[in-house]
Structure formats: C-alpha cells, structure tokens
Amino acid sequence: MYKKIIWLAALYTAVSATSFLARAADSVQPDAAYQMPLATEALLTDIVSVQQQRLVVVGERGHILFSDDATSWTQAQVPVQSNLTSVFFIDKNRGWAVGHDATILMTEDAGATWHIQYFAPEKDKPLFDIYFSDAQHGVAVGAYGMFLRTNDGGKNWQPHFHAELLSDEDREYLDELKDTDPDSYQSESEALLPHFNRLFADGNVLYIVGEAGFVAKSSDKGASWQRLDAFYNGSLFDLIRTPQMSLLAAGLRGHAFLSNDQGDSWQQIALSETATLNSAFADPSGAVYLVGNAGSLLISRDGAADFTDYSRADGKAIVNGLVWREQLILVTEAGIKSINLSELK
Template identity: 50%
Template sequence: MKFACHFRSFVVCLIALFPMAKGYASPQPQPAVKAVLAAQSLLTDIVVLENNRLVAVGERGHIIWSDDGVVWQQADVPVRSNLTAVYFIDDRYGWAVGHDASIVHSADGGESWQLQQFAPELDKPLLDIVFKDTYHGLAIGAYGLLFRTQDGGQSWQSESHIELLDEDEQDYLLELKDDDPELYALELSAIFPHFNRLYRDDDLLLMVGEAGFFAISEDFGMHWEMQDAFYHGSLFDIAMLSSEHWLAVGLRGHIFLTEDEGDSWQEIVLSSQATINSIITVDDVVFLSGNAGLWATSADGGLSFSAMTAAEGRPIVNAVPYQDNMILVTELGIQILDLKKPE
C-alpha cells in the first residue's frame, strides 16, 4: 500500500502504516527533554503575541520562546509528543496541540506549560487549535478528531458532526447506529477525513482538510455546512483576505481564490509544484510557505505569485512577520528572512 505524506502531518502516514497493536497499554506522558539545539530542530508552528514575544512549537514536545527573535529559550513542557500547532488568545494564555491527541496550556506567555489532554490510545494527532476567548476553544485533527472546551481547557469533549460527511455516508452511519452500535462506533472513528486547518474570524470558522474537504461554521463550530469541493487533493490552509476574498492552498503548489465567499473558485498558477503549508498576510501582501523551501509572494490580492527558494531548500511550515523580518519555522528550526515587499 502506498501513502503520500504531507510534511506538516507526516504522522498521519505513519499511523496508517503502523497501527496501534491490540492490547496496547497507554503510556504515561513524559516531559520534553531540554535540548541545547531546540531552536535548530524541526519546528511546525509559530505565533507572535501582542507584547512582541514569539512562541514556536515542534518535534518531541519542544516549545521555545523569544522576546527579540534572536535569543530563544526552551519552555518546560509536560509531554514529548511532536507538537503541530500553537494558538494564543492574548499575551498570557495559549494552547498547543500535537500527537497523542495532546493539548498543553500556558498561562504565562509560553514560559511554562501544563497538560490538559494526553490520549495516545486514540492513535491520532491533533493538527490545529483556535480559541475565541480564554474559555471557548476547538482542536481538530486526523480522521475527524474534534474536541471542544468551554472552560479554558480544564475539560475537553469529543464531538462528531455527521453534517461534515456527504449524504451517502450520513445515511450509512444513521443506519448503522440503529442496527449495529458497535460497528457504528468503529466507523465513526475512521470515516471522517483529516481536518488540517482552522481559520477564525469571530464566530465564523473555515475548516479545510483531506481530499478537498472544506466546511464553514457561523457559530464557532456548533453547526457546520459542507461546501462543494473545488479541488480533490488535500488542502492545508485557508485565509480570509477580506470578507468575500478568500485563499486556499494545498498539495503540489495548488492555490485557489474566491471573491464571492466561496461560491466560486479560480485556480491560481504557481511556478512551483511544492506543497504549500501556510498562508501569511502582512497588510496587503500575501506570503505562502511550503516544502522544498518554497516562499511565494503576492502584491495583487493573490491573483499572481512570485516564488523563490529559502531555508536552504528545506520545508517551511509556517512564518510570522517580526519587526523588519519574517521569522520562519522549518525543518532546520528558526530561520530569519528579510521582509521585503514586492515593488
């Protein structure tokens, strides 16, 4: 059997190839090991807080932070699972998610972290997380993982939304629910696509994932509406450039633009076929980061992009603007790129 791996969520392929053995005893979480070269190891996500602090997460539970983008310190983290995403609601309160369905929380701007969830028995990674305030958050991941908290992460509840399946799959599940509850539970844990990324604008959520999956919620994920697929490959990020003007990116350099809130999409041609991992916006300029060191820039609202190679040609997973630079998180750790807007 052959599997195609995306850099940011390579764990999904490993899970497919090496499923958890029956009778597996769930291990206890182990704290991340302090590493001198943590800032030079694989990093997967980064945010900049309102007080100008940077926080980045990556492999083996590494979380690092910096107040100047140059000197980095490693935080105390209660798990050594690979971490995939980080989100801060303000200068103090943040959350990170990753493998083993792990969720960790910081109340001091990323300097220390506490465990909120660790569920290796699920054998699925969480891939993204958003909060709308210090209490209400959503975490999503592989095979339709979706957890909600309404108390700042003191408790997380798993949710399944069958409206995120096509009609035939919904009918199949509803029939199973009555006829074979045990099989229904098994199917429910495997039938959903991977949920890769969330974009939040107040209570409006856009979610993209595997095989062209795209859904919208107007009430912070309480209810969802599946959208018609405009691409049948995996999508790894989506962003609102304005209320009607959205951009989605994914496998093999695919870029899609809508100017009518998703009613219609046009494909934007990119000179590179490298998978695109993230969308970064700075004022009216759009940047894309991707595999093979892909770094693309648009000054016309995403209608066209110029591409270059950065980070020594290694995968760039995400980035944030910082002072006069762009801080990249890559396979080689932190990289700094001059932020030069196109003419």
C-alpha cells in the first residue's frame, strides 16, 4: 500500500506537483476561490452535461466554470480553494462537487453558486468521486478507502468502513488487531483499503474502481459491496458501459479491458498508446472515447474492439471529456479544449 495520497498517479508526472498540494491540515476555515480570468486555461479535472442545457467543469484551486454554449464560460462563486476532482448533477439545478480536503460542495442554482456540505482538511485525504441515486441518497469516495454516505441530500455525511472490500489478507490482519490492539485497529482500518478512484452507476448496480486493479460492485446503492476478482495489478481510473453493453475499464500505462459477463472475466484491449488513461466515455452515435496523459485521445466505432489514435500534438494531459452538440469538449491540464467531430472522422 502506498504511504502517501495520490490522485490519478501518473497525472502527477504530467502536471506540476504544486498544483495538487492540499490545504494544510491545521487550516480550518476555507478561503473562497479567486475569480481568475484565465481559469479556462488552468488544470480542469471533470466535466458534466446538465440535461444537455449546461456544461459544468471543475478543477484546481476551487475553480468551477459553467457555460450554456461551450464557447463563453462563467466562473462560479465557490467557497473553497481546494483542488476539485469530480462533479455530478441529479437534476437541472442540484449538483455536487468533491475534491481535496475531503471537500463536498453543493449547488442549487445549476452551478452558479456553491456551498460547503463537508470539509475536513484534517483528514489529509482527497475525495475523488460522488454519486446520488436520488436527491436524498448519495455516496462519495476517495483516498485510502474513504467512503461517505448521506440519506438527507448531503445535510449530513457519515463515514463508513466497508470491511468486505478488504483483501482476504488485510481482513485477517484487521480481525487480529481488533482483539489485540484497538488503537492500531482504528488507524490501520483508515489506511488499508485502496484508493477509490471512480464510481459508475449501471442501472441498479453501482461500481467502484481504484488502486491496484480494485473493482467492486453493489446492488443496494452502496450499502454493501462485493469485491471482484483482480484482473490487473495497476490502478484503474474509470469504468463505463459501452453502447454495445460491454463493461470497459481503463487505467495506468494505456491498459484497458472489456468484460461481457458483468465483470466476472476481462480481456485486455490492444492499444497503440502506453500513457495512462484517465477517463472513458461514449457518445449517442455509439463511439467510445479513451482520454489520458500525453494528449492521448483514442476513439472506437466498433464497440471498443479497435481504437483509432487521435492523440493531440500538444501532449497535454486530458483528464475527461464529453460530446456536446457536434463538438468534443475536453478538460485538460491546460484548460478547456473543443474539437469539431468532423475533424475526427
């Protein structure tokens, strides 16, 4: 188990480490994010389409931007300067963002202003993803198995330790500590689980992927989990369902895998890129996209069997993206990039 917090480990090699420094643990009161005229050119980490009407992106130093045309962007009012890692909307007005300092933010006005629901810099752990099954029930996950749950729309967030997600060896170790050294049991239980990098909701099933090939799924909205057999010993950073109904996992050093049996078995996809893949997504036409470090951009139009390389010459890390009104919108270490789909035929 690594002994320091990481987020998208290989992305640290592409972006200055100072961009990811968390707020000191003894700083209790957060400072509001600065309004920066060049925020659209800074490191951005996630993007969502809010009911096809608005785009919302998040990034470093508490930057949140929104746009209704993918051309002009407005910086939101945000009460923290923590680096943000993921954003999720449940409807056209209500959304959440998570990030470093164990930060959870909420908006009720389509991303224009945000308020703090959870902020715990003393934990010295980032949150990496968040998902709500409805307006009341949500989960947030992050480094070292950090897992938070709410049943009241985020008014209260409670930490949960899911021992069923431990490896057999670690579970036996903790069981022994619980009886012999309760203090060590508490500290070790907060460090033994892998980093949880991404959540993926597939109908009624919720998946987590993470460090060291970790994959787990839940059939009860995250109340209990089944850890799947490992098929890769490197970190996984995303999981999606392709339009052809396969599961696609992507991660370190250009590794990507397909499963046609709900995750029971996986087959590696042969790719031309060896850079870390940060995200995967699909568009309404059935195309599947893989994006990653060193400008990696791979597109498949045959159900992820084969990918064509459209990697960008600037070599900037691409963290995530989506298709919006005949444009591919990417969030990168150098801000927002737009590509007309006609250029990718």
